[in-house]
Amino acid sequence: xxxxxxxxxxxxxxxxxxxxxxxxxxxxxxxxxxxxxxxxxxxxxxxxxxxxxxxxxxxxxxxxxxxxxxxxxxxxxxxxxxxxxxxxxxxxxxxxxx
Amino acid sequence: xxxxxxxxxxxxxxxxxxxxxxxxxxxxxxxxxxxxxxxxxxxxxxxxxxxxxxxxxxxxxxxxxxxxxxxxxxxxxxxxxxxxxxxxxxxxxxxxxxxxxxxxxxxxxxxxxxxxxxxxxxxxxxxxxxxxxxxxxxxxxxxxxxxxxxxxxxxxxxxxxxxxxxxxxxxxxxxxxxxxxxxxxxxxxxxxxxxxxx
Numbered sequence: 001x002x003x004x005x006x007x008x009x010x011x012x013x014x015x016x017x018x019x020x021x022x023x024x025x026x027x028x029x030x031x032x033x034x035x036x037x038x039x040x041x042x043x044x045x046x047x048x049x050x051x052x053x054x055x056x057x058x059x060x061x062x063x064x065x066x067x068x069x070x071x072x073x074x075x076x077x078x079x080x081x082x083x084x085x086x087x088x089x090x091x092x093x094x095x096x097x098x
Numbered sequence: 099x100x101x102x103x104x105x106x107x108x109x110x111x112x113x114x115x116x117x118x119x120x121x122x123x124x125x126x127x128x129x130x131x132x133x134x135x136x137x138x139x140x141x142x143x144x145x146x147x148x149x150x151x152x153x154x155x156x157x158x159x160x161x162x163x164x165x166x167x168x169x170x171x172x173x174x175x176x177x178x179x180x181x182x183x184x185x186x187x188x189x190x191x192x193x194x195x196x197x198x199x200x201x202x203x204x205x206x207x208x209x210x211x212x213x214x215x216x217x218x219x220x221x222x223x224x225x226x227x228x229x230x231x232x233x234x235x236x237x238x239x240x241x242x243x244x245x246x247x248x249x250x251x252x253x254x255x256x257x258x259x260x261x262x263x264x265x266x267x268x269x270x271x272x273x274x275x276x277x278x279x280x281x282x283x284x285x286x287x288x289x290x291x292x293x294x295x296x
Contacts, residue, residue: 001123003236004229006164009131011225013138013157015218020142022214023207028147028192032154035185036138039161042177046170050238054259058266060165060173064180065278069285071185075192076292082196083295091208 006047013040027078027088031071038067123167130167134160145206147198151189158182169240172260 013036020033042060049056082088137156144150158181165174267275 001120001127001167001238003238004233005124005127005131006168006238007229007233008226009134009164011222011229012135014225015222016135016138016142018221019214019218022210022217023142025208026147026198026206028189028196028198029142029150029206031192032141032150032189035154035181035189036141036157039158039181042173043161043164046165046168046173047238049170050168050240054262054266055271057170057173057259057263058271060170061176061263061267062271062274062278064173064176065282068180068185069282071188072289073285073292075188076289078192079195079293088196088198089205 003047003051006043010040010043010047013037013043025089025091027081027090028075030090031074031078034074035067035071038063038070126163127167130160130163134164145202145204146200147193147203147206148190148200151186151193154189155182155186158186168238169259172263 017033017035017037017040020036021030024030024033042063045056045060045063047056049060078088081090081093085092134157137153137160140153141150141157144153158177162174162177162181165171165177
């Protein structure tokens with residue numbers, strides 16, 4: 001197996017995730033796109049752990065747990081936005097714009 | 099009959115000598131990769147939120163299969179447990195609690211589609227060019243990796259790669275590991291405080 005086949009797959013997944021973050025309006029769908037991005041990064045870390053040693057796998061595990069925390073807090077924020085505004089369209093959240 | 103047995107024995111020894119399993123692994127990789135890319139595209143383009151969450155399951159499961167191909171079995175099991183077991187359920191709960199429309203809805207995308215496609219394509223071209231330039235046709239070499247971890251020595255091989263991961267977490271990376279547990283506690287309390295109705 002080539003190193004590059006995994007790296008290119010993760011690059012493609014990363015770009016799809018970036019497209020989703022830019023284009024989607026629904027908060028939950030943006031969180032899903034962020035999950036795709038984090039998984040792409042994780043593939044990279046595990047591929048390079050076959051190159052440099054076990055540290056990549058350890059960091060992939062750390063990222064998995066941080067992603068779980070991120071989804072928990074992110075969904076709580078989305079829920080709060082929904083409760084206050086009856087909509088989770090993140091393009092309407094422009095109170096911070098001067 | 100004896101010829102057949104000899105042939106089978108020969109095939110058996112050849113399979114034993116060839117420990118990299120390159121061709122089947124490449125087939126599994128290609129099938130999984132195609133599924134993952136199609137599913138990821140559906141996640142970011144589908145008009146139905148629940149379908150997006152279900153397509154996300156295929157992407158996350160495919161990532162787990164890629165970890166198995168990379169011989170990172172502990173990370174793969176964690177991926178299946180945490181992502182497929184917890185995060186997808188959490189996202190489906192988020193869909194449910196925000197009373198998302200269950201059928202097809204037309205207002206899920208904003209009008210930045212050209213910017214999104216442009217940014218994605220530019221990133222893909224730049225990263226693809228950089229990767230092909232720097233790694234070309236480098237082969238993954240699990241045997242060098244195994245000897246670096248001490249897995250070719252029967253004395254230390256019993257713990258396997260999972261043992262090596264454990265050594266990493268509870269040795270060199272102990273302090274980041276403890277920080278993760280504090281972070282998880284903070285995230286737990288933060289999520290409860292944010293979502294609590296008072």
